[in-house]
Amino acid sequence: MATQPLGIRLEALSAVFRHERRGDVTAVDKLDLDIRPGELLTLLGASGCGKTTTLRMIAGFQPPSSGRIRFGEQDVTDLPANRRDIGFVFQNYALFPHLSVFENVAYGLRVKGIGHDEIVRRVGEGLEQVGLSGFGERMITELSGGQQQRVALARAIAIRPRVLLFDEPLSNLDAKLRVQMRGEIARLQRELAITTVYVTHDQEEAMAISHRIAIMSEGRIAQIGTAEDLYQRPVSAFVAGFLGGANLVDCTVREVGAGSAVLDVDGLRWSLETPATLSRGQRVRAVVRPEALELARDGDGLACQIESMVYLGARAEYLIRSGERCFQVVVSNPVSNRLFQSGEAVVLRLPGRNVALLAQH
């Protein structure tokens, strides 16, 4: 690809819908976002968080109520969708049922008035890239869901767009195919280096394919960063709970050292390495991932009781209780450790590092 990838910039972007009964509903609320050239950025969030509306505004299907959208230096806010030079992959594929696979992929090229030989070449190339060489003559209805999604992908990249947009493209596929397709989308995106915005509600999918993830909530971005950033260093209880399981442990700072601290959990001393700046007596909320906790028969730690255990082969998931506090604990390779049954008394060992601390109000 000869052209340099573009960055996308959203400036105070808002979308307000007029609702008959509920009055004005703000779907996207003064959103600022910088998407780097060539990166795959995922908008991740529950339904109704504004991620799809944001994507549709970038595509030009939905005019923003206020704010600007820039592709590189160009302000595209008032540019209609057909002149933005985008490739859009729809949740329902939106393939043209009256056209063959070949004609679907060729559609955008024909619209651009590209010559016949070039069209044949580029459609062939596109179909090859998605592993559908030889399927050109088929009708759309003769394809499986996964194949249809590949055609949709080929159709979007055939026009060599400046920006590639995905709207929950895998949600209609079964679990196994989903894993396979997301791998191919990630590979193709890295190969073509087209700036890509990807919308999904599936956190695993987001973590698997993205350079960066923006977690959205109520029309705003709750946190943006790499998958590791978000998982290891969530800035809020919402982000911590949204991405993976999280135990939120309220405690008090007892001692402060250089790069470390001692916290008090129900009278138990918890020594912790942490870069956070803390003061004595401060109330904090620790985000402890379930797989960071350890269970033991005895020794130092918090005395607990097993409430329930779910054995899943590769791991076991426990729910344990200590007084008012409940913890989720995930133990991998559980058989070689030891399975605890519900009702058993255990000791919970808190991790000495990799714990995010949130200030408590």
Next chain:
Amino acid sequence: MLALWALMLLFIIYPLGALLLRTVFEDGSFSAAPLLAAVQNPNNLRALRNSLVLALMVGFAGTLVGLVFAFTVERAGLGRRAAKLIDLATFLPLISPPFTTSIAFVFSFGPRGLITYDLLGIGNAKVYGFTSTFAAETFTYFPIAYLALRPMIASIGTSLEEAAFSLGGSRWHIFRTVTLPLILPGLANAFLLLFGCSLADFATPLILSGSDFPVLPTEAYLQITGLFDLKSGAILSLLLLAPAGVVYYAQERLVAGRSYVTVTGKAAASGKLDSVSHAARFGLIALCLFVTVAILYFYALLFCASIVMAFGANHTLTLAHYHVIFTEGLPAIRQTLIIALIGMPLGGLYGIVVGYLVGRTRFTGRRAMELISMLNYALPGTIVGIAYLLAFNDKPFALTGTALIIVACYVFRYSPTGIRTTIALLQQIDRSMEEASTSLGANRFTTFRRVMLPLILPAFFAGLGVVFIRSMTAISATIFLVSIDWTLITVKILENMTEVALGPAAAFSVFVIVVVLAVSGLLNGALRYLTAPNLRVSKIGT
């Protein structure tokens, strides 16, 4: 868009306005007196009462027969051949000229009728009156109920009945408590459709009801053509307006309240005979076959009558009647075909344009456009015909006697099928289809031409078909609009009937049926060809 509004104003609103004004204005001043007088006239009241009674009876009977047919075809496990036969018997009445059943009734049950005279030996059977009008209309219109109910029963899915069966209900109990309540909205809709058809039917009562059983459409016609009393005719036709309006409103409400049948989704693989017992199955099939055979017998009779000298008296084979229609009748045939062939593309185009505007775009007056576009279709033909007669008789739009007025009448009266089909199709086409095209760089026009148009092509062809079929077979409105220069086959049939030239009437009818079947076949073929996968280019690609 502006041109479209202008056309609708001219050919829908203006004639109706002219009709209303004519009935309430006396010498330039407002007066409800003629209208009140008409309402109090016992003769008119009798015609109104007769019309309503007839429509009610036909509505009930036709819905019942339609339900039996729909249920039998969907649930009784018919053989392929029997199903084909039923398809034919329910299709023929829909595409026949209006007098077909009436002619067959006269041949069968008249004074020299095949059944009454030859079979039962009754000398002077009385065929004219309520009973035969009712029976003929039921035979003519029940396929409409059948077509409305069949997809509904199919969509309920046997799994629902199986579920009820597994809970221990008897088959009859299940039909009463599960199937029937689910199709109740459909039954109501079918009843209203038939009620409207019967109320507006002009041809059948004209031939069969005789003087004992006058109904409104025929009375209005006789006032105008017999007594040249345009105003009384107009007022009589207006009496039809109230019940027709009620029916239209009720139907709109029904459609708006969308039944819950579609929710149950796709029908499971059927073919099991679980939903009816053996005895019931036997009864249903027997009933269907009886009606089917009766219809096919009517058409066979019609064909026979067209190739013998004088049916009932002289059964020598002859082509004389066909000779007559292709010599004396040739102008009518030519003119009808010209009108139908002009109206067909115009109606098809009008249908998808209005359908697309109403179904897919947003503009002020969208809802008004939808309602107005349905008006001429919802109103009985007699009203529309008289309205056109009044509106286009004088300047500024003196169109009486031209082909244009007949074409316009057909286009605006029969395109709503195309409009409705287009809207229904558009509802199934997700908006992302257009967005996909846009995202690939296509502008609005290209998107419409390359994506939307091919997808709504079936609606276009449905529109073409209906406008053509109706142009060949309708009479109730256009009988007021024909002239010496431009006449129609259906009017010729009526003339033949009144002159007791039944042979040519039968020959004309057979001719119309053959032409309509041929054109329907051609349209279907063309549609199939056009929507077939376009493989020419893609072959090069792989």
